[in-house]
Amino acid sequence: MPGLKKRYKTERFFRMTGLAAIVASLGFLAFLMLSISIQGMGAFFKTEIRFEVEQTWIEDAAGDSYSLLRNIMGNSDPTVIGRTAKREYRRLVGADAEEKLRNEIIGQEIATDGPVVIWLPASDDVDVAVKDGLGTTASGVDTGQLSQRQVDWIMGLTAGNRIRTDFNMGFLLNGDSRDAERAGVGGALLGSLFTLIICFVLSFFVGVMAAVYLEEFAPKNKATLFLEVNINNLASVPSIIFGLLGLAIFLNGFGLPRSSSLVGGMVLALMTLPTIIIASRVSLRSIPPSIREAALGLGATRVQTVFHHVVPLALPGMLTGAILGMARALGETAPLLMIGMVAFIADPPSSFTDPATAMPVQIFLWSDSPERAFTEKTAGAIMVLIVFLILMNLAAVLLRKKFEKKW
Incomplete structure (x- = not known):
C-alpha cells in the first residue's frame, strides 16, 4: 500500500535523523573532552x-x-x-x-x-x-x-x-598563586565544596518544604497562584540578579563576611530554590492518589500521610531536582563575582566564613592570565571541575537509588 510505504519511509527518516543527532552530539562531546584533556594533562x-x-x-x-x-x-x-x-x-x-x-x-x-x-x-x-x-x-x-x-x-x-x-600533587593541594608553578586548585576546590554544602542544606530543605506546602496543604486561591507563577519565573531569572540580591541583603544588610563560602552558598541557594521547588512538586504529583487515600482510610492524619508515605516515595524525584540545581550552581560564576569571591585567595579556607574562591571563578581568573603555563592550568582546572561534578552527581544518584521505592 502506498500510504503504508510512505509511513515506513518517514519513520526510517526520523529514526536515522535521531541517530545522527545522537552521534553528532557524542562526537562534539568527545572532541571537547579530548581537546581539554590534551591541553590540561x-x-x-x-x-x-x-x-x-x-x-x-x-x-x-x-x-x-x-x-x-x-x-x-x-x-x-x-x-x-x-x-x-x-x-x-x-x-x-x-x-x-x-x-x-x-x-x-x-x-x-x-x-x-x-x-x-x-x-x-x-x-x-x-x-x-x-x-x-x-x-x-x-x-x-x-x-x-x-x-x-x-x-x-x-x-x-x-x-x-x-x-x-x-x-x-601541588596542583591539587595548593591555593592560588601569581607564580604558575605554585598555583593549584586546592583552595578553589575546598571553597566550592564548602559553598555547595551550604547551598544544598539550605536549598533542599527549604525547597522541599515549600513544595510540600504548596502541593499538599496550601489553599488553591489567587495568592497561591500568584506565588506559583513567581516561582516559575524565578527559575529563568539571570544568575547575576541573585548575586546583586546577595550583595544587597547578605553583605550590605546583614554584614556577613565578604568572599566567604557562607555567603556564596546562600546566594546559590536562592538561585537553585525555584528548580528544586518545581521538580519536587512534579515528583509529589506523580504519587498515585491511592497512596494518600489508603493512609487516610487507615486513620493517619494529613501530616502523617504526607510525611510518612507521600514524601518518602517522592524523595528520588526531589533528589533529581537537587542534582539539576546543584549542577547549575557548581558552574556559576556571575553571582560569586558580585559577592567578592573573585578576590585573590592564596590560602585554602578552613571554615565556612573564611575568604574563599570557587572553581569557576578560579578558571575565569587563570584564563585571563597572559602566562603560557596558566593555559594548561586552566584546562587542568576544567578537568578537575568536570570530575568533581561527575562525583557529586554519582553520589546523588546513589542516594536516589537508595531511597527509591517501587509500588
Whole structure:
C-alpha cells in the first residue's frame, strides 16, 4: 500500500535523523573532552631538575635557604660564568625552590658526608618547554621567553639525565598563586565544596518544604497562584540578579563576611530554590492518589500521610531536582563575582566564613592570565571541575537509588 510505504519511509527518516543527532552530539562531546584533556594533562605533572648540594654550601648558607640556592645555582655548572649568565641559570628553577630546600635540607640531619642529591622544581617557562619536547629536540618547540643559552642548558641537563617529570600533587593541594608553578586548585576546590554544602542544606530543605506546602496543604486561591507563577519565573531569572540580591541583603544588610563560602552558598541557594521547588512538586504529583487515600482510610492524619508515605516515595524525584540545581550552581560564576569571591585567595579556607574562591571563578581568573603555563592550568582546572561534578552527581544518584521505592 502506498500510504503504508510512505509511513515506513518517514519513520526510517526520523529514526536515522535521531541517530545522527545522537552521534553528532557524542562526537562534539568527545572532541571537547579530548581537546581539554590534551591541553590540561600537563597541569598534573611538573618538571624537576637534579642538583648535587655540597656540604660546604650547606655550611656556608648557615640556615638561609636563599643563600643556599645562590650557592647551588652559582656553583653547580662551571661553564656558567658571569653575573648575567648566573641570573639566567637561576631562572631555570621555580619560585618554590627555596621552600623545598628549607623543607628537605635546611635544619635536617644529613645522613651522608658527600653531596646531597635534591630535585628542585623548574620554572614555568622551563616546565612548559620540556613538556612540549624541549630536551629531546629543539626544533619546532615554542621556547617562550627562554633565551638560547637557557635552551642549551636544558638540552645539556636532559642529556645528563638531570631533568624528570613527576606527578604534581601541588596542583591539587595548593591555593592560588601569581607564580604558575605554585598555583593549584586546592583552595578553589575546598571553597566550592564548602559553598555547595551550604547551598544544598539550605536549598533542599527549604525547597522541599515549600513544595510540600504548596502541593499538599496550601489553599488553591489567587495568592497561591500568584506565588506559583513567581516561582516559575524565578527559575529563568539571570544568575547575576541573585548575586546583586546577595550583595544587597547578605553583605550590605546583614554584614556577613565578604568572599566567604557562607555567603556564596546562600546566594546559590536562592538561585537553585525555584528548580528544586518545581521538580519536587512534579515528583509529589506523580504519587498515585491511592497512596494518600489508603493512609487516610487507615486513620493517619494529613501530616502523617504526607510525611510518612507521600514524601518518602517522592524523595528520588526531589533528589533529581537537587542534582539539576546543584549542577547549575557548581558552574556559576556571575553571582560569586558580585559577592567578592573573585578576590585573590592564596590560602585554602578552613571554615565556612573564611575568604574563599570557587572553581569557576578560579578558571575565569587563570584564563585571563597572559602566562603560557596558566593555559594548561586552566584546562587542568576544567578537568578537575568536570570530575568533581561527575562525583557529586554519582553520589546523588546513589542516594536516589537508595531511597527509591517501587509500588
